[in-house]
Amino acid sequence: MSELTRTALPALTIPPGDRLEVVSAWDEATPYQSWRPQILVPSTFRPAESTRVYAVVNQKGGSGKTTTTVELATAWAARGRRVRVIDADDQEAALSEWLLPQYPQDRPRHSLRSVFFDECTLLEATYPTLFENIDIVPSSLDLKRVEYDRPIGAEMALASALRQEAEAHGGRSPYDVTLIDGAPSLGLVTVAALTAGDQVLVPLAVGGLDLKAMASLDRTITHVRAKTNPKLEVGAVFLTAWDKSGFARQLASKVTEDYPEAALFPIRRSVRAAEAPIAEQPVRAWAPESTAAADYDQAAGLLLAREAAE
Numbered sequence: 387m388s389e390l391t392r393t394a395l396p397a398l399t400i401p402p403g404d405r406l407e408v409v410s411a412w413d414e415a416t417p418y419q420s421w422r423p424q425i426l427v428p429s430t431f432r433p434a435e436s437t438r439v440y441a442v443v444n445q446k447g448g449s450g451k452t453t454t455t456v457e458l459a460t461a462w463a464a465r466g467r468r469v470r471v472i473d474a475d476d477q478e479a480a481l482s483e484w485l486l487p488q489y490p491q492d493r494p495r496h497s498l499r500s501v502f503f504d505e506c507t508l509l510e511a512t513y514p515t516l517f518e519n520i521d522i523v524p525s526s527l528d529l530k531r532v533e534y535d536r537p538i539g540a541e542m543a544l545a546s547a548l549r550q551e552a553e554a555h556g557g558r559s560p561y562d563v564t565l566i567d568g569a570p571s572l573g574l575v576t577v578a579a580l581t582a583g584d585q586v587l588v589p590l591a592v593g594g595l596d597l598k599a600m601a602s603l604d605r606t607i608t609h610v611r612a613k614t615n616p617k618l619e620v621g622a623v624f625l626t627a628w629d630k631s632g633f634a635r636q637l638a639s640k641v642t643e644d645y646p647e648a649a650l651f652p653i654r655r656s657v658r659a660a661e662a663p664i665a666e667q668p669v670r671a672w673a674p675e676s677t678a679a680a681d682y683d684q685a686a687g688l689l690l691a692r693e694a695a696e
C-alpha cells in the first residue's frame with residue numbers, strides 16, 4: 387500500500403464575513419428581516435475528548451447524510467485526525483463510489499457485509515481512500531443480505547467489531563473518529579449503526595417533510611437506547627441546504643425543543659455543493675470557497691474538543 391499517492395486535504399481559509407455566529411441560545415425576538423443563520427451550541431454540549439463514533443442517520447432519502455459524512459471526514463482529515471468512514475448504505479453511487487477505496491491486488495475484497503457475517507474483522511474490511519487520513523469500510527449491493535438473512539447478533543455486530551478492534555489496540559481505536567453513513571431506512575443495518583454509535587448526527591433537509599421523518603427516527607433512537615445502546619446521544623442536527631425562510635426557523639425551533647442537548651448547524655444551500663457529487667469530489671475539494679464547505683468546516687471544528695478550546 388506504500389506506493390499509494392494520497393491527496394492531502396487543505397485547511398480552509400474562511401473570510402470572517404462567511405463564518406456563522408455561534409450562540410448558546412436563540413434570540414427568538416430577532417425580527418425576520420435581520421435574522422441570520424447561527425450555530426447553536428447549548429451550554430451542556432460536550433465536544434469529543436477522545437475517540438468517538440458518530441452514526442449519521444435519517445431514514446429520509448436525500449437529507450444530506452452522505453454529504454455530511456464526507457464533509458466532516460474531510461474537515462477532520464485536513465486537521466490531521468485519523469478518520470474512518472463506514473458506508474452502511476447499500477445503494478450504488480453512494481459513499482464508496484465517491485471516496486474510492488484502494489483495494490490491494492493480492493487479497494480478497496471485503497465490505498461491511500463481511501463484518502456482519504463474521505467473515506473478517508472491521509480492520510480487515512478497512513481500506514485507504516485517495517485522501518490522506520481517510521480510510522473506508524466500503525459497502526456493496528449485497529449488504530441487503532443482512533436485512534434478508536438477519537445473521538445472529540446483527541444488531542450488535544458493528545458495536546462488537548469496534549470493541550474488539552479497540553481491545554486489540556490497547557483499548558483505543560486506531561482512528562480518532564469513526565463516521566457511519568446510514569441508509570435511507572431504519573432497518574437492521576441502521577439499528578446496528580445506532581447501537582455502535584456514541585452519538586447520532588441527524589441531517590435534515592430544510593424544506594422537505596423532515597419533521598415527520600424525525601418522529602420515526604426518534605422512536606428508533608428511544609428503542610435503541612432501551613434495548614442495545616443506553617449511552618446513545620443526539621450530538622448534532624444539521625439543517626442541510628439551508629436558506630432563509632420561516633420554515634427553516636420553525637424547523638430549528640422544533641429541533642431545539644426536541645433535542646435541547648444537541649448542537650444545531652445550519653449548512654447553507656449552495657449550488658457548488660450540489661455539483662460536487664456529479665464531479666465525484668467532496669465539496670471541500672470541489673468548491674473550497676463555498677459557504678457549504680465553510681459551514682461544515684466550522685461544525686467539524688466545534689464537534690472536536692481540542693479545536694473548540696483553541
Ligand SMILES: Nc1ncnc2c1ncn2[C@@H]1O[C@H](COP(=O)(O)OP(=O)(O)OP(=O)(O)O)[C@@H](O)[C@H]1O
Nearest residue numbers: 447448449450451452453570627654655656659660
Ligand atoms: N448545502 C447543500 N446545498 C445544496 N445541495 C446540497 C447541500 N447538501 C447536500 N446537497 C445535495 O442534496 C442531495 C442529497 O444529499 P446526500 O446524498 O448527502 O443525501 P443522503 O441523505 O445521503 O441521500 P440518501 O438517503 O439517498 O443516501 C445531493 O445531491 C447533494 O449534493
Ligand SMILES: [Mg+2]
Nearest residue numbers: 451452475480
Ligand atoms: Mg447517502
